[in-house]
Every structure is written in C-alpha cells, then in structure tokens.
Amino acid sequence: MQFKTRLSKLVNEDVIIRNEKLSSLISAGKFSDSIFLLLSGRKPNPMESILFEKMLISVIDHGMGTTSSMTARFIASGGNSLNVGVGGGILSIGDHHGGAIEKAMLQFYGWGQLGKEKAATLIKEMIAGKKTIYGFGHKVYKDEDPRVLVLLKEMKKLNFKSKHLFLKEEVEKAFQESKGKKLPINIDGFLALLLCDFGFDPLLGKGVFIIGRTPGLVAQTFEELKYEKPVRRVEEEEIEFVKE
Amino acid sequence: MQFKTRLSKLVNEDVIIRNEKLSSLISAGKFSDSIFLLLSGRKPNPMESILFEKMLISVIDHGMGTTSSMTARFIASGGNSLNVGVGGGILSIGDHHGGAIEKAMLQFYGWGQLGKEKAATLIKEMIAGKKTIYGFGHKVYKDEDPRVLVLLKEMKKLNFKSKHLFLKEEVEKAFQESKGKKLPINIDGFLALLLCDFGFDPLLGKGVFIIGRTPGLVAQTFEELKYEKPVRRVEEEEIEFVKE
Amino acid sequence: MQFKTRLSKLVNEDVIIRNEKLSSLISAGKFSDSIFLLLSGRKPNPMESILFEKMLISVIDHGMGTTSSMTARFIASGGNSLNVGVGGGILSIGDHHGGAIEKAMLQFYGWGQLGKEKAATLIKEMIAGKKTIYGFGHKVYKDEDPRVLVLLKEMKKLNFKSKHLFLKEEVEKAFQESKGKKLPINIDGFLALLLCDFGFDPLLGKGVFIIGRTPGLVAQTFEELKYEKPVRRVEEEEIEFVKE
Amino acid sequence: MQFKTRLSKLVNEDVIIRNEKLSSLISAGKFSDSIFLLLSGRKPNPMESILFEKMLISVIDHGMGTTSSMTARFIASGGNSLNVGVGGGILSIGDHHGGAIEKAMLQFYGWGQLGKEKAATLIKEMIAGKKTIYGFGHKVYKDEDPRVLVLLKEMKKLNFKSKHLFLKEEVEKAFQESKGKKLPINIDGFLALLLCDFGFDPLLGKGVFIIGRTPGLVAQTFEELKYEKPVRRVEEEEIEFVKE
Numbered sequence: 001m002q003f004k005t006r007l008s009k010l011v012n013e014d015v016i017i018r019n020e021k022l023s024s025l026i027s028a029g030k031f032s033d034s035i036f037l038l039l040s041g042r043k044p045n046p047m048e049s050i051l052f053e054k055m056l057i058s059v060i061d062h063g064m065g066t067t068s069s070m071t072a073r074f075i076a077s078g079g080n081s082l083n084v085g086v087g088g089g090i091l092s093i094g095d096h097h098g099g100a101i102e103k104a105m106l107q108f109y110g111w112g113q114l115g116k117e118k119a120a121t122l123i124k125e126m127i128a129g130k131k132t133i134y135g136f137g138h139k140v141y142k143d144e145d146p147r148v149l150v151l152l153k154e155m156k157k158l159n160f161k162s163k164h165l166f167l168k169e170e171v172e173k174a175f176q177e178s179k180g181k182k183l184p185i186n187i188d189g190f191l192a193l194l195l196c197d198f199g200f201d202p203l204l205g206k207g208v209f210i211i212g213r214t215p216g217l218v219a220q221t222f223e224e225l226k227y228e229k230p231v232r233r234v235e236e237e238e239i240e241f242v243k244e
Numbered sequence: 245m246q247f248k249t250r251l252s253k254l255v256n257e258d259v260i261i262r263n264e265k266l267s268s269l270i271s272a273g274k275f276s277d278s279i280f281l282l283l284s285g286r287k288p289n290p291m292e293s294i295l296f297e298k299m300l301i302s303v304i305d306h307g308m309g310t311t312s313s314m315t316a317r318f319i320a321s322g323g324n325s326l327n328v329g330v331g332g333g334i335l336s337i338g339d340h341h342g343g344a345i346e347k348a349m350l351q352f353y354g355w356g357q358l359g360k361e362k363a364a365t366l367i368k369e370m371i372a373g374k375k376t377i378y379g380f381g382h383k384v385y386k387d388e389d390p391r392v393l394v395l396l397k398e399m400k401k402l403n404f405k406s407k408h409l410f411l412k413e414e415v416e417k418a419f420q421e422s423k424g425k426k427l428p429i430n431i432d433g434f435l436a437l438l439l440c441d442f443g444f445d446p447l448l449g450k451g452v453f454i455i456g457r458t459p460g461l462v463a464q465t466f467e468e469l470k471y472e473k474p475v476r477r478v479e480e481e482e483i484e485f486v487k488e
Numbered sequence: 489m490q491f492k493t494r495l496s497k498l499v500n501e502d503v504i505i506r507n508e509k510l511s512s513l514i515s516a517g518k519f520s521d522s523i524f525l526l527l528s529g530r531k532p533n534p535m536e537s538i539l540f541e542k543m544l545i546s547v548i549d550h551g552m553g554t555t556s557s558m559t560a561r562f563i564a565s566g567g568n569s570l571n572v573g574v575g576g577g578i579l580s581i582g583d584h585h586g587g588a589i590e591k592a593m594l595q596f597y598g599w600g601q602l603g604k605e606k607a608a609t610l611i612k613e614m615i616a617g618k619k620t621i622y623g624f625g626h627k628v629y630k631d632e633d634p635r636v637l638v639l640l641k642e643m644k645k646l647n648f649k650s651k652h653l654f655l656k657e658e659v660e661k662a663f664q665e666s667k668g669k670k671l672p673i674n675i676d677g678f679l680a681l682l683l684c685d686f687g688f689d690p691l692l693g694k695g696v697f698i699i700g701r702t703p704g705l706v707a708q709t710f711e712e713l714k715y716e717k718p719v720r721r722v723e724e725e726e727i728e729f730v731k732e
Numbered sequence: 733m734q735f736k737t738r739l740s741k742l743v744n745e746d747v748i749i750r751n752e753k754l755s756s757l758i759s760a761g762k763f764s765d766s767i768f769l770l771l772s773g774r775k776p777n778p779m780e781s782i783l784f785e786k787m788l789i790s791v792i793d794h795g796m797g798t799t800s801s802m803t804a805r806f807i808a809s810g811g812n813s814l815n816v817g818v819g820g821g822i823l824s825i826g827d828h829h830g831g832a833i834e835k836a837m838l839q840f841y842g843w844g845q846l847g848k849e850k851a852a853t854l855i856k857e858m859i860a861g862k863k864t865i866y867g868f869g870h871k872v873y874k875d876e877d878p879r880v881l882v883l884l885k886e887m888k889k890l891n892f893k894s895k896h897l898f899l900k901e902e903v904e905k906a907f908q909e910s911k912g913k914k915l916p917i918n919i920d921g922f923l924a925l926l927l928c929d930f931g932f933d934p935l936l937g938k939g940v941f942i943i944g945r946t947p948g949l950v951a952q953t954f955e956e957l958k959y960e961k962p963v964r965r966v967e968e969e970e971i972e973f974v975k976e
Binding site: 001003004006007010014015022027029032035038039053054056057061062063064065082083084086087088089090091092095098099140146147150153154206207210211212214215220223225227228232235238 | 245247248249250251252253254257258259261266267269270271273274275276278279282283294297298300301302304305306307308309325326327328330331332333334335336337338339342343384385390391393394395397398445447450451452454455456458459460462463464465466467469470471472476477478479
C-alpha cells in the first residue's frame with residue numbers, strides 16, 4: 001500500500017501543515033484561518049478570513065430536529081460513546097442534507113466562466129425550462145434566509161468584491177420575472193457562492209458544512225447522553241403498516 | 245418519542261442558540277467562541293476565548309498515518325462520498341485515540357478537589373503503586389510535547405491563572421523523583437487540564453478533540469478522493485497467517 | 489504496521505477460511521454453519537447447527553421503530569447509499585440495544601463455573617440485593633418472549649442438553665419466590681445462554697446479534713430509499729425547549 | 733414525521749415479517765430463506781433457496797487485507813466496541829467495493845429485455861467501443877473466479893434454468909473474439925446475474941453482499957479486539973511527502 005500526502009508531516013519537534021509549523025499556527029491563533037489553510041493550501045487574505053469564519057458559524061446548529069442531530073441521538077441512545085454519535089450524525093450529511101453546496105459550486109463555477117451576459121441568458125432558459133437550480137429556495141424562509149442576510153451585510157461592510165454575487169441576483173431577478181414570486185438564495189447556495197469566490201474545490205463544499213456543523217453535533221450528542229434515557233425508538237402505534 | 249432540548253430553537257426569522265441569536269453570533273464572528281457557548285452554555289471570558297481557540301488548532305491534524313485519517317481514507321477509497329469518510333474517521337476516535345482527555349479530566353477534577361497537599365501525596369502514591377496516570381507521556385515527544393509548550397507560553401503571556409496547572413507540576417516532579425526521568429504532560433492531558441479550568445463536563449473532552457480534528461479529517465478524505473486510486477487494501481503478501 | 493490473522497488466507501485458486509476451503513463451504517451450503525465456523529474456529533455439531541441457525545432468524549427484524557432501523561432510515565434519507573444506512577444502523581447497536589447479550593454471557597459463564605447449588609444461592613442473593621441480572625425482563629413481553637418459546641420447543645424436540653439452561657430456571661424461580669411475579673428470560677438472555685453452551689467468546693455475543701439483524705437493516709434501508717421522500721426530520725413544533 | 737412500512741409489524745405475541753410469523757420462520761429454520769423473504773417479499777422456490785444460500789457464503793470473507801476488514805480493524809483499534817468496527821467496515825462497502833453488483837444488475841436487466849440477438853450485438857459494440865462492462869475481470873483470478881465455478885457447478889447439478897446466464901457467455905465470447913483473451917465473470921457479476929434471475933431490485937445488490945460479508949467483518953473486528961494492541965497507525969517513515 002502506498003502512502004502519499006501533501007497535507008502534513010511530522011518532523012522532529014513539530015507538525016508541518018501545508019508548509020506552516022503547527023506551533024506557529026497555534027501562536028497566530030485563528031482556528032478558521034488554520035482550517036482555510038488546511039483545506040485550500042493557502043492562507044486567507046484578511047477579508048476572506050473574516051467571511052470564512054462567519055460562514056462556519058452560520059451552520060453551527062439548526063435545531064434538534066435535523067436529520068444529522070436525530071441520527072446522532074438515536075445512535076447515542078443505543079448505548080454508544082460521543083464519537084459514535086457524532087460520526088454517525090456526519091454520515092447522514094448526504095446529497096440531500098448539506099450536499100447542495102457542492103452542486104451549487106459546480107453550477108456557479110460553470111455559469112461564472114460564461115461571463116455575465118451568457119450566464120444571464122442561460123439562467124433564464126433554465127428557469128423557463130424548469131431545470132434544477134441549486135442553492136435557492138427554503139422550506140421555512142420564503143422571503144430571505146436570515147443567515148444569508150447577515151453574511152451579505154458583512155460583505156458590504158467589508159466592501160468585498162464577489163466575483164459570483166451577480167449570479168445570485170440574476171437567478172432571483174429571472175425567477176421574479178418569470179414566476180412573479182421570490183426564490184431567495186439559501187444558506188447552502190450562499191456558502192457555495194463565497195467558496196467559489198475563494199477558489200475552493202467543489203468537493204470541499206460539503207466539507208465546510210461538516211466542519212461548521214460538527215460542534216452542533218457534539219452538543220446534540222452530549223445532551224442526549226447526559227439527559228435522555230437509553231434506547232430512543234418509535235412506538236409501534238405510530239407506525240402505519242402498508243399492505244401490498 | 246419525546247423531544248426535549250436546551251440547546252437551540254428555530255424561531256421566526258432566526259435560530260436561538262443558548263439564548264443568543266445565530267445572526268448575532270455570525271456578526272460577533274468568532275467561530276471558537278460560538279463553539280464554547282454551544283458546548284458549555286456560556287460565553288468564554290477574553291482569556292478563555294484566546295486559549296480555547298488555540299486548543300482547537302493544536303489538534304487540527306497529526307499526519308496522514310493516524311488511526312482516524314487512515315480510517316477515513318480506507319472508507320473513501322471504497323467508493324464513498326466525503327461525509328462517509330469523515331464520519332467514519334470520527335468513529336475511530338475511541339478510548340485509545342483522543343479518549344484520554346475525558347479520563348484525564350475526571351482525574352484532574354478529582355485531584356483538584358483534594359487541595360494541593362493531599363493531591364501531591366496521592367499522586368506520589370499512585371506513581372509508586374504504578375497506577376495509571378492519564379494525560380502524561382508520548383511515544384514520540386519524550387521531553388516535551390511541542391504543542392503543549394506553545395500553549396504554556398500563551399498562558400504565561402496572558403497571565404492566565406490556572407486552577408489545575410499545579411497538578412501537572414506535581415506529576416512531573418513526583419515522576420522525576422521516583423523514576424529519575426521525565427514524564428511530560430501530553431497534548432491530551434494539557435487540553436484536559438485547561439478544559440477543567442473552564443469548568444467543562446468531562447464527557448465533552450472527546451468532543452473538543454473531535455471538533456478540532458474534523459478539519460484534518462476533511463482534508464485527508466478530500467485528498468484521498470482527489471488523488472488516490474480506488475480500493476486501498478493490504479496485499480496478501482504483507483499478511484502473516486497465524487496457525488492455532 | 490503488522491498484519492496477522494488466524495481467520496482466512498487467499499491462496500492460488502481459493503480462500504482458506506479457518507482451515508476450510510471456501511469452495512467446500514459453498515458446496516456444503518449452509519450459511520449459518522459457515523458463520524459458526526468463522527466466528528468460533530470449529531464446525532457446529534448437528535444440534536448446534538440447527539439451533540444456531542434458528543437463533544440468527546430470531547433477531548432478523550423487530551419492526552421499523554427500533555433504534556437501529558430508525559438510525560439507518562435517517563441516514564439514508566439524508567441522501568446516502570444503502571451501505572451507509574446499514575453501517576450506520578449497526579453503529580447504534582450499542583450497550584443498550586443488543587449489548588445485553590455480552591453481559592449475560594459473562595454472567596452465565598460466571599454462574600456456570602460455580603456449580604448448581606452455589607449458583608442458585610448467589611442468584612437468590614442478587615435478587616434480594618437488587619443487583620442487576622442481565623437478559624431477563626422485556627418491556628412488551630411480560631409473560632414469555634415468543635421467540636424464546638420457539639427456541640425452547642426446538643431444544644426439547646432435539647433433546648439438546650444445555651449446560652446453562654438451569655440458570656434460567658433458577659433466576660425465574662428465585663424471582664417468582666421473592667417478588668411474586670414473573671421475570672421471564674428475554675431473547676438477548678436466551679441467545680447468551682445458548683452461545684455459552686456452544687462455548688463462544690462473550691465478545692461475540694453482540695456479533696451474533698449484528699449478523700442476525702443485518703438483513704433487517706438492509707430491508708429497512710432499502711424501503712426508505714425506495715419509498716420515502718428525502719430528509720426525514722422532526723418538526724420544530726414537536727420539540728420542547730427546556731429553559732435552564 | 734410519518735412512519736410507514738410494508739416489512740414487519742409487532743403484534744400481541746409475535747412479529748409479522750412479510751405476512752409470515754417470526755415464530756414460524758424460526759421453526760422452518762433456514763436463515764437464508766428468511767433473508768430472501770425479507771428482502772424480496774416472497775419465499776424462494778427450492779432451487780432459489782439452495783442457490784441463494786450458497787451465494788451468501790461465497791462472499792463471507794475475503795482475507796484480512798480487504799478495504800472493509802482494514803476499516804473495521806482501524807476503528808476497533810482506536811478503542812471502540814464490536815458494533816462500531818463492524819458498522820464502520822460496512823460503510824466502506826461503496827461503489828468500488830461490492831458496489832459493482834448493483835451496476836451489473838442494471839446492465840443484465842437492460843440487456844435481458846433486448847432478447848438474445850440484440851443483446852449479443854450490443855455487447856459486441858460495447859466491447860469494440862471500450863464501454864464499461866460491469867461484473868467481469870478480476871485482479872487476481874485472470875482465468876476463472878473459483879467462487880463462480882462452484883456456483884456454476886451447483887446450478888448444473890440443480891438443472892437451474894437461468895434467464896440471464898447467456899449474457900455471461902455472450903460477454904466472454906465477444907471479448908475472446910475481439911481481444912483474444914479471457915475476461916471471466918467475477919463473483920460480483922455472477923451474484924448480479926443470479927439476483928436478476930430471482931427478480932431482485934438492483935438496489936438490493938449491495939445489500940446481499942453486505943449480508944454475506946457481515947460475518948467476516950464480525951470475525952475480523954473480534955480478532956482485532958482480542959489479539960491486537962491499540963491504535964493501529966501508519967508510521968511516518970512509510971509516508972511520502974509530496975511537494976506541490
């Protein structure tokens with residue numbers, strides 16, 4: 001078996017991560033900067049640093065009822081330690097739960113390469129043709145996703161020039177014109193858009209979501225272990241038997 | 245099935261996490277502070293805030309060869325998406341890999357309640373009686389764990405008064421006197437000591453390690469998916485067959 | 489890293505499993521016999537062969553609502569493939585869900601070594617002292633666990649001499665005398681008792697349960713993927729927020 | 733949340749699985765028949781019953797070095813219980829490890845619907861056009877997969893009329909003619925072919941592999957826990973650092 005890596009290396013008295021000493025990263029002291037470096041291979045610039053940290057916070061937890069939180073709790077309740085609950089919760093973060101970020105990144109990168117005009121035309125055609133547009137719409141937040149609003153505000157405050165923000169506007173405008181109602185970008189879509197601005201690999205889209213959500217899953221699993229009785233299950237009376 | 249939580253709540257246009265609005269946490273903008281809040285139920289004070297962030301960085305990655313990195317890579321190589329590799333890697337963070345933090349916290353909390361003198365006596369007796377002491381010694385770092393050194397330096401710079409630091413000194417002193425050699429505290433032990441200073445529940449010890457390491461596991465899994473051929477396995481020639 | 493095994497070996501044109509050719513096992517054709525061999529290192533005798541197979545069937549599925557079935561379904565619903573749901577479901581089979589078999593085996597082996605009289609005395613003392621007795625009692629089956637009844641019937645039909653069955657009788661008798669009501673052995677306890685008769689390692693107790701239940705988890709995950717909409721979650725209205 | 737199932741139901745004194753009483757399944761006593769019933773919704777006929785059981789045995793274990801075995805061992809070595817190792821091992825059974833069965837089933841069902849002549853033509857075109865053919869070829873078994881040979885022999889002995897076997901012959905013939913060498917069907921392909929004969933849903937292809945392999949993973953994890961030292965890892969000296 002071969003073992004090759006470009007990520008990190010144990011040397012005499014330190015760990016080298018992406019050409020930086022771990023001890024220097026600890027001294028420098030920003031967790032989200034170290035994450036950015038580890039994932040992308042370069043340090044963030046000051047604006048990216050501020051935005052990336054806020055992006056991680058924006059998905060830190062979304063209530064007890066989410067798919068990943070419930071998975072973690074079921075597993076913990078079977079009589080397992082914290083790592084098993086948290087690891088299990090992350091398993092559930094699949095194509096339909098956090099997975100839209102990757103698809104939206106591929107979409108934004110693709111549109112971005114077309115240039116403004118061609119992208120706008122394509123978006124209109126896609127909406128007219130009822131093609132899937134990733135990263136827009138939310139079950140609860142019909143008007144605006146509050147987490148997106150805060151991030152947008154910060155971008156303005158920083159005067160951050162996004163290369164992909166116009167795509168959000170084109171989609172929302174085209175949808176309003178075609179359907180007469182709002183289709184606001186959701187948090188998955190907005191994270192995707194900024195990660196494209198940073199030049200991240202689309203495959204890392206889900207990774208950023210996982211890193212941001214892990215603290216929430218630790219807290220959910222911890223609460224289950226500390227306060228709940230073992231063996232969470234659904235009672236037979238709640239289950240409908242379907243005859244075939 | 246009952247669903248009760250004290251962690252977070254979805255309200256009209258926001259998420260409330262431990263009595264704070266998620267939008268305010270994003271504006272405030274420190275990921276590690278939000279993690280501290282979510283886990284412990286309170287905001288860190290300024291010194292805790294600085295130290296906790298550095299603690300998370302100190303375990304962010306420890307090379308490709310660790311148990312959790314290799315687990316993540318084997319799983320990914322079987323043909324699975326990023327979340328499955330990362331979730332699987334976290335599964336491996338069990339009693340022998342990151343799990344010492346919880347045990348060391350229980351030990352430090354226990355010793356701490358005895359007061360300085362009684363604790364010192366007990367520690368000497370334990371070393372004489374060859375009882376297990378958690379959080380000390382390292383396979384590679386025989387003299388000092390470099391990650392501990394940086395954290396110690398930061399504590400001094402901040403003039404942080406640790407309630408549990410004397411326990412580290414007592415163990416190292418007693419071991420030196422009894423065995424004539426060094427038994428330095430390792431990173432697990434040092435994280436445990438600081439988490440005790442912060443008043444964290446011991447059950448969360450492994451959780452802090454998991455949160456700190458997840459970025460490393462995302463990077464390791466991503467690298468496997470992007471650069472390696474499928475189906476990592478150990479060749480039959482490398483395996484020794486044991487006759488019974 | 490060292491790789492040593494006593495289980496199996498790839499040779500030129502076959503796999504050798506516990507000194508048997510895989511091709512011979514396929515020809516011989518009994519799946520449960522191959523499982524018995526792989527786990528214990530020996531082939532079952534004819535009575536063990538019959539009973540072991542029935543034991544596996546007895547835990548094949550226990551409804552949609554179990555902890556492991558629900559875990560598998562939540563994970564699948566997040567947008568994951570079959571293996572992730574099934575693997576995740578098995579994670580949940582912890583100390584409180586299937587885990588009693590191991591503890592009951594340790595208990596039966598321990599009692600068994602005492603001989604009949606001393607075991608009976610100890611059991612009475614344990615019940616009087618309210619000590620935990622593993623493998624007895626069931627939330628639903630207050631009188632008899634129907635799966636145990638069938639296995640018992642088969643044992644009688646076969647005239648199988650169990651070395652540990654008297655322990656079940658001692659516990660039930662002692663409980664009846666002391667408390668005036670029934671505490672019937674449950675399926676976990678009964679599997680443990682028979683696995684002790686077969687001489688299995690207690691660590692394998694949970695393993696037999698996992699092997700028996702995996703088909704159920706495959707069916708539950710398959711049904712979720714085939715018939716249910718993505719992203720199973722608990723609605724916010726069902727969750728009670730606890731103020732601290 | 734809605735809970736609907738067509739699989740199983742807890743009633744007063746029994747479990748009903750696919751319209752059969754669990755107690756009757758235990759009495760009938762064939763584990764693999766119960767698996768067939770649970771997965772497909774019907775009992776196997778006598779020939780299917782014999783073949784399906786042999787198919788499960790054929791994948792029971794394939795050495796210590798497989799992706800799933802190594803995953804299970806890494807996880808267990810981190811200090812985790814049996815269920816976590818086994819569950820983790822199953823996670824690794826992804827698109828490149830056991831996953832070919834599903835794809836081969838889709839392929840065989842597709843070809844099967846074309847009728848013999850059209851299928852033969854399509855297969856020839858696919859081989860000429862270097863299209864991916866699923867379920868053929870093996871890294872080690874260049875001539876014949878020994879597990880396939882035993883299954884083939886049993887089919888002949890039973891005089892089982894396979895509706896899809898001609899497709900294996902067409903592929904092997906076309907490949908021999910076009911490339912002048914053998915491309916034998918592998919065990920994944922052969923299981924797929926028989927599962928098509930039985931009318932199984934392709935999504936269950938990986939499920940049958942998982943059920944067959946779980947005993948092997950239990951044995952591998954058990955061996956790791958019982959005989960190996962904690963914290964399996966790859967030493968830094970074995971890892972090559974790639975400069976970018």
